[in-house]
Amino acid sequence: MRSLQLPEDLQHDIRDFIIHTSSSLENQRELETFLESLTPSIRNKVTLHIFKSSFFKNEIFESNHEVVERLIIDLMPHIVQPGEKILNQGDIGRNFYFIANGECRVMVEDEDGDDDNDFDAKYL
DSSP states (O other): OGGGTOOHHHHHHHHHHHHHHHHHHHHHHHHHHHHHTSOHHHHHHHHHHHHHHHHHTSTTTTTOHHHHHHHHHTOOOOOOOTTOOOOOTTOOOOOOOOOSSSOOEEEEOOTTSOOOEEEEGGGO
């Protein structure tokens, strides 16, 4: 980075990003390996324990414990890196997303091709 003559604060931001990305990917691999090593019934219990609080933060699920348990059984956790697109406008929805930690930016392109329409994901 020094050969690019980037400012020190930008170099610091880049190092932080790389450390965060590496750590997040390692955590995801560790979780996947751990869950794969368990029997299905124990894996379901562990997955339910890990993710149920994220579900119950959503008003749709806060009183539907049975629905949450059934959804979590098929849950496949995926860590998304900062700036990574989750999906594009117009894509056919095949997945269900929860933001367990962090935030997400939703951009909607209008009929004129203007994509300045940002929404807070928690209200969609």
